Amino acid sequence: MAIETTAAPGIPVLRWSSRARTIPDIEAELGRIWSSTNLTVPGPEGEERHVAARTSVLNLVVVATRPEIGEHAAAIVSQLAGRHPSRTLIVSSADPDGPSWLDARIQAHCMLPRADAAETCAELIYLAAGGESGRHLQAIVAPLLVHDLPVTLWWPGDPPLGGRAMRELAALADVLIVDGSSWSGDGLDRLARLADLVDDPRLEIVDFGLLRQSRWREAIASAFDLPELQPFVRSIRSMSVTYGSHAGGTANVVKPVYHVSWLASRLGLTVREPLVPESGGGYRATLRSGTRVVPAALRPVESTLPAGTTLAVELVAERRGGGLRVEVTADGEAVVVRATPDGERPIERRFAAARRTEVELLAEAIETVGSDRVARGALRAAAELAGAGSAVG
Amino acid sequence: MPDPHAFVLFGATGDLASRRVFPALYQLWRTDLLPHEFRVVAVGRRPYDDATFREEVRAALDRHSRVAPESSRVEPFLERVEYQRADFADDAAFDRLAARLDAIDAAHGTAGDRLYYLATQPTAFPVVVGQLGRCGLDHETHGGGWRRVVVEKPFGRDLDSAHRLNREVAKVFRESQVYRIDHYLGKETVRNLLVFRFGNGIFEPLWNRRYVDHVQITVAESLGMEGRGAFYEETGAARDILQNHLLQLLTLVAMEPPATFEADALRDEKVKVLRAVGDFTPERVGRDVVRGQYGAGWVEARAVAGYRDEAEVDPESETETFVAARLEIDDWRWSGVPFYLRTGKRLPKRASEIAIQFREVPHRLFRGTAADPEPNLLAIRVQPDEGILLRFGSKVPGLGLDIRTVTMDFTYGSAFATDSPDAYETLILDAMLGDASLFTRADEVEAAWRIATPIIDRWLNLPAPTFPDYAAGTWGPPAADALIERDGRRWRRI
Numbered sequence: 084m085a086i087e088t089t090a091a092p093g094i095p096v097l098r099w100s101s102r103a104r105t106i107p108d109i110e111a112e113l114g115r116i117w118s119s120t121n122l123t124v125p126g127p128e129g130e131e132r133h134v135a136a137r138t139s140v141l142n143l144v145v146v147a148t149r150p151e152i153g154e155h156a157a158a159i160v161s162q163l164a165g166r167h168p169s170r171t172l173i174v175s176s177a178d179p180d181g182p183s184w185l186d187a188r189i190q191a192h193c194m195l196p197r198a199d200a201a202e203t204c205a206e207l208i209y210l211a212a213g214g215e216s217g218r219h220l221q222a223i224v225a226p227l228l229v230h231d232l233p234v235t236l237w238w239p240g241d242p243p244l245g246g247r248a249m250r251e252l253a254a255l256a257d258v259l260i261v262d263g264s265s266w267s268g269d270g271l272d273r274l275a276r277l278a279d280l281v282d283d284p285r286l287e288i289v290d291f292g293l294l295r296q297s298r299w300r301e302a303i304a305s306a307f308d309l310p311e312l313q314p315f316v317r318s319i320r321s322m323s324v325t326y327g328s329h330a331g332g333t334a335n336v337v338k339p340v341y342h343v344s345w346l347a348s349r350l351g352l353t354v355r356e357p358l359v360p361e362s363g364g365g366y367r368a369t370l371r372s373g374t375r376v377v378p379a380a381l382r383p384v385e386s387t388l389p390a391g392t393t394l395a396v397e398l399v400a401e402r403r404g405g406g407l408r409v410e411v412t413a414d415g416e417a418v419v420v421r422a423t424p425d426g427e428r429p430i431e432r433r434f435a436a437a438r439r440t441e442v443e444l445l446a447e448a449i450e451t452v453g454s455d456r457v458a459r460g461a462l463r464a465a466a467e468l469a470g471a472g473s474a475v476g
Numbered sequence: 477m478p479d480p481h482a483f484v485l486f487g488a489t490g491d492l493a494s495r496r497v498f499p500a501l502y503q504l505w506r507t508d509l510l511p512h513e514f515r516v517v518a519v520g521r522r523p524y525d526d527a528t529f530r531e532e533v534r535a536a537l538d539r540h541s542r543v544a545p546e547s548s549r550v551e552p553f554l555e556r557v558e559y560q561r562a563d564f565a566d567d568a569a570f571d572r573l574a575a576r577l578d579a580i581d582a583a584h585g586t587a588g589d590r591l592y593y594l595a596t597q598p599t600a601f602p603v604v605v606g607q608l609g610r611c612g613l614d615h616e617t618h619g620g621g622w623r624r625v626v627v628e629k630p631f632g633r634d635l636d637s638a639h640r641l642n643r644e645v646a647k648v649f650r651e652s653q654v655y656r657i658d659h660y661l662g663k664e665t666v667r668n669l670l671v672f673r674f675g676n677g678i679f680e681p682l683w684n685r686r687y688v689d690h691v692q693i694t695v696a697e698s699l700g701m702e703g704r705g706a707f708y709e710e711t712g713a714a715r716d717i718l719q720n721h722l723l724q725l726l727t728l729v730a731m732e733p734p735a736t737f738e739a740d741a742l743r744d745e746k747v748k749v750l751r752a753v754g755d756f757t758p759e760r761v762g763r764d765v766v767r768g769q770y771g772a773g774w775v776e777a778r779a780v781a782g783y784r785d786e787a788e789v790d791p792e793s794e795t796e797t798f799v800a801a802r803l804e805i806d807d808w809r810w811s812g813v814p815f816y817l818r819t820g821k822r823l824p825k826r827a828s829e830i831a832i833q834f835r836e837v838p839h840r841l842f843r844g845t846a847a848d849p850e851p852n853l854l855a856i857r858v859q860p861d862e863g864i865l866l867r868f869g870s871k872v873p874g875l876g877l878d879i880r881t882v883t884m885d886f887t888y889g890s891a892f893a894t895d896s897p898d899a900y901e902t903l904i905l906d907a908m909l910g911d912a913s914l915f916t917r918a919d920e921v922e923a924a925w926r927i928a929t930p931i932i933d934r935w936l937n938l939p940a941p942t943f944p945d946y947a948a949g950t951w952g953p954p955a956a957d958a959l960i961e962r963d964g965r966r967w968r969r970i
Contacts, residue, residue, distance in 0.1 A: 105776070222824070226698065226825035230970045450872070
């Protein structure tokens with residue numbers, strides 16, 4: 084049914100809402116939205132204004148394992164409607180042992196780009212599937228994708244990496260968005276299972292956990308900006324990452340691992356021994372470059388910050404008798420870099436590093452165009468550090 | 477507006493008549509495209525009279541009309557429908573039909589103009605045509621009375637049977653009286669393809685081997701057998717779709733511009749394309765054609781059975797439900813450009829399209845940017861969402877030089893406020909008007925069978941395939957991917 088509401092510039096309004104229980108009925112409803120001659124709204128002067136355009140730059144498929152995840156995702160997507168209008172499918176499954184069913188809520192959200200412009204609209208479809216049908220979400224998603232638009236699959240929470248459901252949905256997608264830093268446990272098992280997908284040339288993987296570290300990476304790289312320190316970048320002897328932990332709990336270490344994996348991939352280091360737990364807490368791994376062995380350590384420190392939050396990254400480099408220690412630490416909303424060459428005073432720089440919202444992260448993920456070689460390298464090295472290729476638990 | 481005439485429908489109690497023909501006739505009537513002096517003589521074996529058959533037609537319209545029937549329009553339409561019971565082998569029944577048609581001419585001023593529509597089993601085609609000839613119902617007279625016959629596909633099972641059928645029809649009707657329907661040609665986008673190619677100046681110069689890398693034509697169906705298992709067992713995807721729909725789409729994409737927009741000029745050019753497709757030798761069938769059969773799976777949120785578990789299907793069936801083929805057209809325009817064709821049942825979605833993939837730019841100026849732009853692509857969507865899409869690279873707004881592939885999309889549904897006619901409405905009206913442009917000529921049918929028959933024959937001589945080889949809800953067997961990937965290309969995700 085069409086809903087008559089006056090839109091204000093820049094603010095999305097619900098313009099259409101209907102329900103369907105089969106794929107053909109959903110397709111028919113989508114067709115009705117855009118062919119309906121009744122889809123008009125009153126303009127500012129009371130005149131009748133046609134909803135002019137359906138806008139979509141991508142298909143966004145969100146797998147919501149719980150209803151609140153779906154609502155949360157929809158709220159985030161709605162904030163991007165103006166910049167990244169998409170056909171959004173929020174899919175969830177329920178009652179796996181019951182009979183098969185499908186329930187779809189179909190909505191069109193519209194907004195005025197400017198007061199004098201025609202409304203542009205994008206579709207949001209909540210799809211809930213029950214019984215066996217809910218185990219074959221790809222059979223629901225595939226017919227509802229807008230052809231020739233890229234498909235971004237966003238799987239919040241714990242994605243079943245390596246499982247059939249993930250494989251089937253990922254086969255439909257160009258981009259897979261996950262948030263490794265929100266995975267349950269230490270996250271290493273899932274990180275290792277990411278390996279197969281990382282090597283799929285048709286799929287680009289975006290991990291919010293990796294995106295969140297971008298300011299840290301800029302800060303770390305900046306330590307080697309000075310010409311006299313630049314040669315040390317190829318002479319890293321050890322690296323360690325300190326992260327926050329809570330007593331008695333297991334910290335997700337995906338973000339700390341990404342620091343090590345990014346450094347390893349950019350410096351051409353290979354994984355000699357993947358991460359293993361240390362008896363006193365934390366993890367260690369061994370990297371190598373030719374015959375040179377580079378130990379890497381993840382060290383927990385009790386903190387009031389969320390478990391797994393990076394607190395510090397430390398690098399030690401040595402070349403021709405000289406040495407360099409680089410410490411990058413969090414300081415509130417900033418990251419501080421302190422580079423100390425042997426026998427010299429520390430060089431300190433400070434970078435603003437405000438925590439990025441999921442809206443910002445999703446916007447960046449959507450704007451990802453082409454293959455990000457840096458991210459792919461970091462993800463592949465992270466998977467290896469987590470044990471991909473060796474016995475994965 | 478067509479001349480007043482009698483529309484004689486053989487197979488009037490069948491599925492095609494109730495699903496397609498009567499709804500199309502009603503829609504033409506409802507929109508005032510049929511003359512007031514228009515009569516339908518429905519011919520079938522079942523023991524109906526006019527009144528009971530009209531109720532059948534009313535029910536068919538309620539079920540299948542694309543616009544809800546309005547009583548004020550339905551009643552006058554039904555008044556024009558008559559029922560003639562006839563066994564097609566019964567001479568006397570056809571004699572009665574001839575007398576009835578003469579009476580209609582006298583009573584309703586239809587002047588001897590008749591359109592015979594054969595919505596029957598293919599085996600009945602020669603029988604009905606023979607009876608029409610025996611009764612002289614084919615004879616066109618000077619000064620009035622045109623006679624045309626519409627024949628539904630399939631036109632034969634292979635080249636020999638198609639040739640025999642054409643010969644049987646030609647014993648009674650001249651080729652100019654014969655209208656062979658391939659309903660795909662009546663679809664709005666297919667008709668628009670001719671306008672798009674030959675009514676616009678900017679595309680035709682690019683429409684050749686110099687600019688086109690390859691062409692993909694897909695006719696994907698999400699449906700399975702839907703009660704047509706027995707028919708499909710005898711047919712298979714190669715006969716059902718490849719030989720007609722896919723090759724017809726191929727001809728429209730690849731044909732040279734005709735000198736005029738007249739039926740024979742168009743069909744001459746289409747035949748040339750079919751004749752320029754290289755022969756499918758046994759070796760070439762093995763290399764360039766893939767067949768498949770679906771197993772159980774999930775499609776559109778439903779669990780569906782495998783082909784061999786469908787009703788009326790042999791549990792050991794070797795009938796193909798999927799075909800992919802690589803063709804080349806050996807002429808100056810297309811030499812070296814592969815055409816990839818695929819069709820299948822129980823694919824993830826219902827979608828038919830023609831995609832023209834253009835070559836990469838000769839010098840990749842933006843190779844160093846975050847995303848090298850993809851080559852241009854023109855996709856002509858036949859169904860659903862009929863329309864045309866052009867893909868090109870565009871700079872992402874901002875200070876950098878990131879390039880993103882964007883699309884320029886024309887959709888019939890949103891560009892024009894009116895609904896597109898159903899293909900049957902278009903084609904039936906064209907037959908009534910005597911416009912054979914969108915119908916298939918005898919030599920065209922045989923040229924298409926010349927391509928399909930060696931493929932089907934070769935399969936008969938090969939060991940039994942390892943069917944099923946794709947799950948329902950997937951895009952066909954892995955061999956289909958391999959067919960195109962060996963050329964360094966990929967099937968489009970549609």
